[in-house]
Structure formats: structure tokens, C-alpha cells
Amino acid sequence: MEKNKHDVFEEAVKTLKKAGEIGGIGENAMAFLEEPKRIQQFRIPLKKDDGSFQVFEGCRVHYNDAIGPVRNGTRIRPEFNVAEAKALGLFMTIKHAVADIPAGGAKGGIRADVGKLTQREMETLVRSYIRALNPKGPWSDVPGADIGTGQQAMSWMLDEYEQLTGHHCPSAINDKPTSLGGSLGGEExxxxxxxxxxxxxxxxxxxxxxxxxxxxxxxxxxxxxxxxxxxxxxxxxxxxxxxxxxxxxxxxxxxxxxxxxxxxxxxxxxxxxxxxxxxxxxxxxxxxxxxxxxxxxxxxxxxxxxxxxxxxxxxxxxxxxxxxxxxxxxxxxxxxxxxxxNSGGVIVCHFERTQGLSDQYWDLETVYQKLEMRITKAYRQSAEAAKQAGGASLRHGAWIFALKRVEEAMQLRGWI
Incomplete structure (x- = not known):
């Protein structure tokens, strides 16, 4: 049973601080990483099929983009809030760094119950979310799927983005069906x-x-x-x-x-x-x-x-x-x-963007081989970092490895 006394973002920051302490991460880097770089918050009005009217809360967190453009999930659930998005954005920052993916961490979503929405209402809500984000494309922010969203929602997002920009860009949205430029092997x-x-x-x-x-x-x-x-x-x-x-x-x-x-x-x-x-x-x-x-x-x-x-x-x-x-x-x-x-999905999302940008798509065996190689390497690098930190936990090893990469990128950019 989930214990409500544990705020998910507070828990994430505790891990951040402990790993930073064990790994000797500089205080300037830690100060910057204690909160997201930017947060977009907005309200989405919706006229429902039964004639009623409802306003939904939405947000998108860009946690850190020192290593590369931010990417990943869009969550729709009744309890969704900014603190959850902040925590998940921090997790995505660490996941990308530990897996050697040149991307930053993002997360966003809408507070809504998808079980109480008709398909038309869901489509309108998802398309409105993309319009509210005013997305700038695959070199800035690439939304993907999460709880409450899936391939259909990502298809609507991609279409809305392309309607807004006036050109096809399959790499602008992740977790799409293969017929719209998605990668094989993404769902599993x-x-x-x-x-x-x-x-x-x-x-x-x-x-x-x-x-x-x-x-x-x-x-x-x-x-x-x-x-x-x-x-x-x-x-x-x-x-x-x-x-x-x-x-x-x-x-x-x-x-x-x-x-x-x-x-x-x-x-x-x-x-x-x-x-x-x-x-x-x-x-x-x-x-x-x-x-x-x-x-x-x-x-x-x-x-x-x-x-x-x-x-x-x-x-x-x-x-x-x-x-x-x-x-x-x-x-x-x-x-x-x-x-x-659980970084397998993040890794294949990276493959999906790569395939979309190059217009070269891989067979399933290639996706699986590359996934195994990259996630195994992430595990091994985390284990080695834990060992070098004097027998730290594997969790702290992973965060230390990632934080050192992010810190170096921020230093080279002159942020800290």
C-alpha cells in the first residue's frame, strides 16, 4: 500500500542529495539540480459530450537539458500533480545520463480520469495539451507515452504537432505506432x-x-x-x-x-x-x-x-x-x-527518435540487440560506480555515474 506521507519528489531529492554527497558532486551542481530548470503550467477548457464544461490542469517539467534536448512521458491520471512531474523529470534526467543517451529529462501530463472521458473528449484533451505546450520539435522537447496514454494518444499528439508546424516530423513525438514512424519493440x-x-x-x-x-x-x-x-x-x-x-x-x-x-x-x-x-x-x-x-x-x-x-x-x-x-x-x-x-522504454524511445531523424528503421532483432547492449552497460557502469564509492548501493552508484555526467556538461556550458 502506498504511504501518503512519502512525497515522491521529496523522496527523489533525498536520493539526489545522498548520491551527490557520496559521489562528491559540487555544491553548485547540486543547488541547480534540486529543482527543475523550467515548468510549464496551464489550464485546458473542455466542452464535454453531455453538454457540461470542465477545466483540466496540465503541466510539463523540463528538469535539466545540459546533456541534450529533454524527452519523455505524458501521464494522465486523476491524482497527477506537479510534484509527481518534477520527480519523474528528475528520474528521466538520471536515466538518460546513466544509459549514455544524449538527452535531458522531462515529464508532463494532465489531471484527469481517462475512464470518464469519451474518445472524442480524450482526443480533444490530448490535442489541446500539445497546443498548450507550443512544442518546438525533436531538438527541444520530445513528449512520449506514460500512464493513461498510449499509441493512439501519441498519434493524436503527432498529428496536432504537424498541423501546427505544417510539416511531417515523426521524431517530434515518441511511442508512436510503427505506421507513423514508431520503433519496433517499444511496447515491451x-x-x-x-x-x-x-x-x-x-x-x-x-x-x-x-x-x-x-x-x-x-x-x-x-x-x-x-x-x-x-x-x-x-x-x-x-x-x-x-x-x-x-x-x-x-x-x-x-x-x-x-x-x-x-x-x-x-x-x-x-x-x-x-x-x-x-x-x-x-x-x-x-x-x-x-x-x-x-x-x-x-x-x-x-x-x-x-x-x-x-x-x-x-x-x-x-x-x-x-x-x-x-x-x-x-x-x-x-x-x-x-x-x-526500467530504462528499457527510455532507451527504445532514443532509438525511435534516431530512426525518425535518419528515416532508417530497424528490424526487431536489431532493436533487441541494441537494447540489451545499452541497458547491460548501464547496469555495469552503475555497479562499478557503486564499487568505487566504497560499497555504496547500486542505486547510489547509478545516480553518482549520472550526476557526474550532468555536472560535467553543466560546467562545460558555463552554467555552474
Whole structure:
């Protein structure tokens, strides 16, 4: 259960400050990075299909663009706010830097419930969002998809951008369908990256993927892609959950049957191939790996001491709080941080922009090969930075490596 006392941006800044302290990052760089470089905030009026009228709050955070133009997600959900966008923009800054991507971090979105919008209302809202951003193209800011948005929303965004500018520019928006210049492999990229980084961590622990017992929180696009690769490699999914509930089977869940059940009923709850399990029990089950792939702050100071797994791979952004991270590190639990583990989507978005700018598109095998090479390198660089920092956690290693890159870029530009 998410603990509301943990503000997601405050948690992100705690990690920033600790990594800066351990890594010896200069105080000028730290002062600049404690807040975003710029924030756009606006209100979107909408005449609804039933004749009513509603005003929606929107924003876009450009956290830091020292390394390159800012990129990434657009989130639409009822609880979305600026603090969330700031935290995610900071995470994106670190993700790009640790993966050697020449880009800065951005995030934005709209506070709205997509389940209460008609398709026409959703399209109008998304197009209005792009108009409010007044986007300047792929050399400035490249929005992408996130919670509440997907390929259709990105298609509307691209069309609106091209209507405004009067020319085709597939690289202006990420996470598009392939028919509009999107990259193959984009939809499963984040889950694939979670699996690949888990595999690298298990290697360092001297364990194979075969026979590995994993617990998955979040049975959406990311979680399912991760589970598919886990089971295909000989691992076992011993528990899974989503917003409807959870299920566990110590002998391993039948993944194909579980996916069919979710497709039919809309959620994990009620699956007959295992026993029900609550969110408070899920993370404490006997297993080798925990993969939180849903929302932030689900592993906190209260439940961290109860975790039996020796490896946590963060498929979501910020699922482990700062306090819990310290507890787990002392317990000898390895945490592969979100800025590495779930960067697969960010990496393929980089590939998508590259392909769009060059008008040369890659086959799926090429995308997968390049993704594996880049995310594995990010993991290894983070592990080495942690080692050089005197046995720091992998999270701090990743942030230290990234912060040094960002600091150098800001120094060369004369910002600090």
C-alpha cells in the first residue's frame, strides 16, 4: 500500500542529495539540480459530450537539458500533480545520463480520469495539451507515452504537432505506432529491460534465471513483458497482483492461464490457479526476486524488514522509499534501481527518435540487440560506480555515474 506521507519528489531529492554527497558532486551542481530548470503550467477548457464544461490542469517539467534536448512521458491520471512531474523529470534526467543517451529529462501530463472521458473528449484533451505546450520539435522537447496514454494518444499528439508546424516530423513525438514512424519493440521494451537487468544482477549473485522464483506487483504492460521472459527462461512466477487483487502459487502460476483470465475479467483477482494474497503480504512471500512494476512508494520502512527476497528489480518509478532502501541495503538485499531497471522504454524511445531523424528503421532483432547492449552497460557502469564509492548501493552508484555526467556538461556550458 502506498504511504501518503512519502512525497515522491521529496523522496527523489533525498536520493539526489545522498548520491551527490557520496559521489562528491559540487555544491553548485547540486543547488541547480534540486529543482527543475523550467515548468510549464496551464489550464485546458473542455466542452464535454453531455453538454457540461470542465477545466483540466496540465503541466510539463523540463528538469535539466545540459546533456541534450529533454524527452519523455505524458501521464494522465486523476491524482497527477506537479510534484509527481518534477520527480519523474528528475528520474528521466538520471536515466538518460546513466544509459549514455544524449538527452535531458522531462515529464508532463494532465489531471484527469481517462475512464470518464469519451474518445472524442480524450482526443480533444490530448490535442489541446500539445497546443498548450507550443512544442518546438525533436531538438527541444520530445513528449512520449506514460500512464493513461498510449499509441493512439501519441498519434493524436503527432498529428496536432504537424498541423501546427505544417510539416511531417515523426521524431517530434515518441511511442508512436510503427505506421507513423514508431520503433519496433517499444511496447515491451520496459519489461524486457527489467528482465535483462534482473539477469545481470543474478549473475553477480551467482544464480541462474532458471529456477528463479519471482513475485510481480503490477500485471500491466511492463509486468507481463517481464513475466513472459522470466517464464520463457525457466523462472517461476509465484505471485502476481494488480489493482484488483493478488494471487499466489508456490508451485508457480500458469502464466498463459493468468493472462487469459485477466483478458476476460479485467484483473488478477479471482484467478483459480492460486490462492488470493493481499498487497501487504505480497512482498513478504518466500521468493528470490521481487519486481514492483506498478506505482511508487509501495516498499517502505514498515514492510521492508519483512522482505525475504535477496533481489528487488524496480519496474516502476520510485517503488522503494529512501528509508526502505537504506534498510534493504543493510539487510544485504540488492535493489536494481528504477533509473536502470526500467530504462528499457527510455532507451527504445532514443532509438525511435534516431530512426525518425535518419528515416532508417530497424528490424526487431536489431532493436533487441541494441537494447540489451545499452541497458547491460548501464547496469555495469552503475555497479562499478557503486564499487568505487566504497560499497555504496547500486542505486547510489547509478545516480553518482549520472550526476557526474550532468555536472560535467553543466560546467562545460558555463552554467555552474
Amino acid at each position: 521494451a520496459t519489461g524486457r529491460g527489467v528482465f535483462l537487468t534482473m539477469r545481470e544482477a543474478l549473475k553477480d549473485m551467482g544464480k541462474p534465471v532458471e529456477g528463479c522464483r519471482a513475485v510481480l506487483q503490477g500485471f500491466g504492460q511492463v509486468g507481463v513483458a517481464f513475466a513472459d521472459m522470466l517464464v520463457a527462461s525457466g523462472g517461476e512466477l509465484v505471485a502476481a497482483s494488480d489493482i484488483t487483487g493478488g494471487v499466489t502459487n508456490s508451485e508457480g502460476l500458469d502464466l498463459a492461464a493468468l493472462k487469459a483470465h485477466v483478458a476476460e475479467t479485467g484483473g488478477v483477482a479471482g484467478f483459480s490457479g492460486g490462492s488470493p494474497v493481499g498487497i501487504d503480504e505480497l512482498f513478504t512471500l518466500d521468493c528470490d526476486v521481487v519486481a514492483p512494476c506498478a506505482v511508487h512508494n509501495v516498499i517502505h520502512e514498515e514492510n521492508a524488514p519483512l522482505i525475504k527476497a535477496k533481489l528487488i528489480v524496480e519496474g516502476a518509478n520510485g517503488p522503494v522509499t529512501t528509508g526502505a532502501d537504506e534498510i534493504l541495503h543493510k539487510m544485504g538485499v540488492m535493489v536494481v534501481p528504477d533509473v536502470v531497471a
